[in-house]
Structure formats: structure tokens, C-alpha cells
Amino acid sequence: MDFSTAPETAELLARFREMMQNEVLPLEKDVAAAGFRASLPTLQTVRRKVHEAGLWLPQISKEYGGLGLSLVEHGMVSEVLGQSTLGHYCFNCQAPDAGNMEILIEHGTDEQKKQWLEPLLAGEIRSCFSMTEPDRPGSNPTWMDTTATKDGDDYVINGRKWFTSSAAGARFAIVMAVTNPEADRHSQASQIIVPLDTPGFRHVRNVSIMGHAGDDYDSHAEVVYEDCRVPQANLLGPEGAGFLIAQQRLGPGRIHHCMRWIGICERSFDLMCRRAAERELAPDKPLGTRQIVQAWIAESRAEINAARLMVLQAAWKIDHEGLYEAREEISCIKFFVADILLRVIDRAIQVHGALGITDDTPLATFLRHERGARIYDGPDEVHKMVVAKRILRKYGIGAGS
Numbered sequence: 001m002d003f004s005t006a007p008e009t010a011e012l013l014a015r016f017r018e019m020m021q022n023e024v025l026p027l028e029k030d031v032a033a034a035g036f037r038a039s040l041p042t043l044q045t046v047r048r049k050v051h052e053a054g055l056w057l058p059q060i061s062k063e064y065g066g067l068g069l070s071l072v073e074h075g076m077v078s079e080v081l082g083q084s085t086l087g088h089y090c091f092n093c094q095a096p097d098a099g100n101m102e103i104l105i106e107h108g109t110d111e112q113k114k115q116w117l118e119p120l121l122a123g124e125i126r127s128c129f130s131m132t133e134p135d136r137p138g139s140n141p142t143w144m145d146t147t148a149t150k151d152g153d154d155y156v157i158n159g160r161k162w163f164t165s166s167a168a169g170a171r172f173a174i175v176m177a178v179t180n181p182e183a184d185r186h187s188q189a190s191q192i193i194v195p196l197d198t199p200g201f202r203h204v205r206n207v208s209i210m211g212h213a214g215d216d217y218d219s220h221a222e223v224v225y226e227d228c229r230v231p232q233a234n235l236l237g238p239e240g241a242g243f244l245i246a247q248q249r250l251g252p253g254r255i256h257h258c259m260r261w262i263g264i265c266e267r268s269f270d271l272m273c274r275r276a277a278e279r280e281l282a283p284d285k286p287l288g289t290r291q292i293v294q295a296w297i298a299e300s301r302a303e304i305n306a307a308r309l310m311v312l313q314a315a316w317k318i319d320h321e322g323l324y325e326a327r328e329e330i331s332c333i334k335f336f337v338a339d340i341l342l343r344v345i346d347r348a349i350q351v352h353g354a355l356g357i358t359d360d361t362p363l364a365t366f367l368r369h370e371r372g373a374r375i376y377d378g379p380d381e382v383h384k385m386v387v388a389k390r391i392l393r394k395y396g397i398g399a400g401s
């Protein structure tokens, strides 16, 4: 693996950094105070500037109007955007839309691409991904209650989902529902496009997370599908392939998330160092003169560096050898980087004292947003189990042990 950054990539990253510095970071406080929906006109202005600057859709191939970056390059971009919770949204590479764009590109019919992908790529609409259910373990997505039953030319969908992120304000959901209950458990569910103005779709609430229900893009919804009828033409990919497609969607998605987390780590680290240098415990005795704070700074530096290299190596392996070959690396970065992320945020908060848990710095928002990092896209424990089982197989312990 070549660790050098090509001059054109370095130049591109500088342009992303400049846009973040000049246009995105200055908005953070106002958006946090006003809420996401009320801030949409302002965010739209920034999105237009991003478009004009040729920085729109960094994760998408040129054929579909994106920058055509490799996963390694997009990983580097994702770190730059990750320093603010608004970053990915402003460049139209935010979850869950980025994953949904990928699915539509890979599996959408021409008609589905025209109706849903094109406006998504243009940033005219948003979408959500509706898989997890309150009454079934999200960590085992082969077991779910939501069904899609054929009736004439339609599917009739029934079920309850939650943590359908960003459903508020979205135009459509990609819903995972059981279409083939008699098939083996990996082939029972399908992915189906459901426009959110379909009768029978109900947005129950935005789930409050650590006291914050959020709104619009910045929310996680509980939703219900009650006799929700959509044409069978809304099926995405083959029937029964829902689980397989979801797995494909998560591979590159984990690189995006992990590099975004490293962006958060770097921002938190910078805030921690500034505070350590500026906050005096006594005249001429800044916090940074204390050994324990120095240790936190050194440990954080080493951990962030290690995390970045691990993620870029996983991205490089996906680019060169494919998703399947990189399964172990993908699981390793998912739990490893999530742990470092939370540790670095926590140290930064500690160095800030009471200020650290206020909303006067972005640290509390980072903590609230990202405690879920150890849970979504596969909890730590599942990824550790996947890695250990693969390793132990080489030592003669079978998959079923």
C-alpha cells in the first residue's frame, strides 16, 4: 500500500477543507439553536456553493455526476467533512442517502433510477432506510416481523420500525420486509421502495436521544406501515435478496463512517489541545503542564493515527481486492475506531471541565450523536465475534462452536 497522497488528491482535500472552514463550520451554532428544518434555506445556499465548486457527491462515480473518487480518496474526504455534523449533508454524501444512492445505482431499474435516484443525486429530495424494528434484534437482521404480502400487482406492507434515521422530511424509504417466509433465513426479506406519502405509512415520533428528539434530517424516527400498498415494481433487486443487498451497502458505508469519526476525533483533539494550552489552573500554569493531560494528548494522537491507517488500509483492500476479501478488516475498524472515537471525545470533554458538557462547544453534540457508533451498522460484540470466529477457524474451531 502506498501511503503518499497524490498531488491532485491533496489539492482536492484542500478545497474541501476551505469550504468546510468558510461555509460549514460558521453555521454550526445557528443550526443547533434553530433546528435543522428551520435552517434548510441556509444549508441549501451552502449546498449550492458546494455544487458550483465541483465538490458535490464525492462518493459517486462520474457517470452519475459525482467526483469518481476511489474509496481511499473518499475516505480522506470523509475525514475532512466529519469534523462537523453538517459536513456530509452539505456535500450530499450523508447517511442514509449515500447508501441508498449506492443501492439504487447497483440494483435500481431505469424507472426507479429516474424517479428516485436522479432527484436524490441532485439533492432535491432525501430518503431513509427502514430495517430495524423495536420488537426484534437489529443485530440479527435475518429475523424481522415486517411483512410484504403480494396482492394483485402490489405488495401490502405491515410492520413497525424504529431508528429509521432522517425519515422526517424524507420523500421515500427503502423498507426491509419479509416477502418469502418459507425461504432460508438469509433469503426471506426484500428491499422495497415506499414513497412516504403512501396511505398506511405513519410517522409515529422522532425518538428522543439523550433528551434530544431533533428534527428533519437530524432525527431518528419510529414509523408504522399499516396495509401500506405499493406496486411490485418498487422491489429493489431480486425478491429475497434484501439481506444480501443490505450487507453490500454496509461495506463502503463503514469506511465512510469510520473516516467521518476520525474527522470528529481530530476536531475534538484540536479543541482539547487548545483548552489545555489556554485554561490556567493558576497564573502561568495551563492545564497542559499537567502530566495526565499530556498523557491524554499523546495517547489520543497515537490512537487517531493508528485508527486512520487501519481504515485507509481496509479501504485500499476493498478498492484492490473487493468487499468479500476485506470482511475481517471492515469488522476490525468498525469496533476499533468507534472505541477510539468515544475515548477521544470523552478526554476532550474532561479537559474542558463543566464547559465540556455544555452546548457551547460541539463536544456534547459529538457525544450524543456518536454514542450510537458502537451500536449501529453492527454492535461491537457482533463484529468482534465475526473477526474471532474467522481467526479461530484457522485453529480448528468450527463456525458453529
Ligand SMILES: Cc1cc2nc3c(=O)[nH]c(=O)nc-3n(C[C@H](O)[C@H](O)[C@H](O)COP(=O)(O)OP(=O)(O)OC[C@H]3O[C@@H](n4cnc5c(N)ncnc54)[C@H](O)[C@@H]3O)c2cc1C
Residues within 6 Å of the ligand: 096, 128, 129, 130, 131, 132, 133, 136, 137, 138, 139, 140, 162, 163, 164, 165, 166, 220, 369, 372, 373, 375, 376, 377, 378, 379, 380, 381, 382, 385
Ligand atoms: C444512531 C443510530 C442510527 C441508526 N439508523 C438506522 C437506520 O437508519 N435504519 C435502520 O434500519 N436502523 C438504524 N439503526 C439501528 C441499528 O442498526 C440497530 O440499533 C443495531 O443493528 C442494533 O440492533 P438493536 O438496537 O435492536 O440491538 P439488539 O440487537 O437488541 O442488541 C443489543 C445489544 O446486544 C449485544 N449483542 C447483540 N448481538 C450480540 C451477539 N451476537 N453476541 C453478543 N452480544 C450481542 C450488543 O451489545 C447490542 O448492543 C440506528 C441505530 C442508531 C443507534
